[in-house]
Amino acid sequence: MNSRLLAQVKLPDPSLGTGGVLDPFAKDTTIGSILTGLTPYIMALAGMYMLVQIITGGITLMTSAGEPGAMKKGYGSVQFGIIGFIIIFCAYFAVQIIEVALGVEIF
Numbered sequence: 001m002n003s004r005l006l007a008q009v010k011l012p013d014p015s016l017g018t019g020g021v022l023d024p025f026a027k028d029t030t031i032g033s034i035l036t037g038l039t040p041y042i043m044a045l046a047g048m049y050m051l052v053q054i055i056t057g058g059i060t061l062m063t064s065a066g067e068p069g070a071m072k073k074g075y076g077s078v079q080f081g082i083i084g085f086i087i088i089f090c091a092y093f094a095v096q097i098i099e100v101a102l103g104v105e106i107f
Helices: 031-063 068-102
Strands: 004-006
Touching (some): 031 068
């Protein structure tokens, strides 16, 4: 089986026992290791969602033609996109600070 599923993305082959998130037989397959492996993807998805929210909010603002209801909807879309992104990053950094302060490994 070819391990190149997407353009230039090399995934480990589970039949070789290479370890990692995609290998269900790896010794370190715990919830923490799975979440650690998924964290960069979650952050990337959050960034893409924020970008989409800001773009749709901007388009709504531009096409509102001065209508107060549409302008409020556009501002809300931009605002909620940015606030959600900030919450996700603050939660991630709070976990990192707790790990360093207490000397435990959460993720």
